[in-house]
Amino acid sequence: MSVLSKAALPLLVAASLLSGCATHSDGSAPLNQRTWPICSVIGGLVGGGLGAIESSAWAAGAGAAGAIAGGLICYAQDGDEDEDGVFDRRDNCPDTPANTPVSHTGCPLPQYPEKTVEAAAGPEVITLDDKGAVMFAFDSAELTEGARSQLQGLMGKLNDASVHSVKVIGHTDSQGADAYNQELSERRAASVAEYLISQGLAASKVTSQGRGESQPVADNDTEEGRAQNRRVELHLN
Known part of the structure; x- marks a missing residue:
């Protein structure tokens, strides 16, 4: 070597x-x-x-x-x-904490708060049921005096310019046949819609729909629960 x-x-x-x-x-x-x-x-x-x-x-x-x-x-x-x-x-920032996003010079990137999207407000729902006052005559779509009084009290709100439409939805309890309850809920919803129009609500703002016994809000095995399920909902958009 x-x-x-x-x-x-x-x-x-x-x-x-x-x-x-x-x-x-x-x-x-x-x-x-x-x-x-x-x-x-x-x-x-x-x-x-x-x-x-x-x-x-x-x-x-x-x-x-x-x-x-x-x-x-x-x-x-x-x-x-x-x-x-x-x-x-x-590295211009040599002591950056672990897991911190950095730029090409090694300095922490600016952090911005996440943008939050506000959920669109859903329709306001006014519920009228038999628990407070019986809405309809037995096995009928005829409004009781108590129901008429409740609806009259809502006319100011329903006629407000901020309310663009009112959907009237009828519901029943589970007593009786499904098909019959569906038809009864439709007639009751239509009865409420017709009464509101007769009291001055614009017909173009009102629609009606029946959903029978398909959407209970309480136990149909008790009288109190059935009274809550026999209801009409006003969906305000």
């Missing part, structure tokens, strides 16, 4: 070792730009140890060369100490 080769061997071994330990990307390796003094010590020890194989004179020279090479190698590396994905050399 030539003298030049023997001189270069310790330096090459030290350089290879430090290059493998130093980091270029994620800061996971312990040796990088910020730890160059440690790299110099390691390089000197490796170089001196390998040089001593040849002679004591070689140990001193190889150790010095290894120390210089080690420091330069690690100083040239670019780590990422705060692990934000931006190399330390370009």
Whole structure:
């Protein structure tokens, strides 16, 4: 082996070792730009140890060369100490907390509150049922005096310009056949709609619909529950 080769061997071994330990990307390796003094010590020890194989004179020279090479190698590396994905050399905010979104310069991105979409207001529902006052004569679509009085009390609200439409929906309890209850609910809803129109509500604003016993709001096994289910709803849009 030539003298030049023997001189270069310790330096090459030290350089290879430090290059493998130093980091270029994620800061996971312990040796990088910020730890160059440690790299110099390691390089000197490796170089001196390998040089001593040849002679004591070689140990001193190889150790010095290894120390210089080690420091330069690690100083040239670019780590990422705060692990934000931006190399330390370009990181203007080197101590960014973990999991913080950062810009290309390593500084936290501005955070904006999430936009909230307000839910569209649903229709107002006015419920009239037999629990308060009987709405209809037994097994009939004829409005009782109590029902007429309740509806008259609502005319001011229903005629307000903010109310664009009124849907009248009739419901029954579960006594009787389904088909009969459906037909009865339709007649009762139509009866309420006709009365509202007779009291001055614009006919173009009013529609009616029956849903029979399909949408109970209380237990049909009790009289109190059935009284709640025998109801008319006014849906105001």
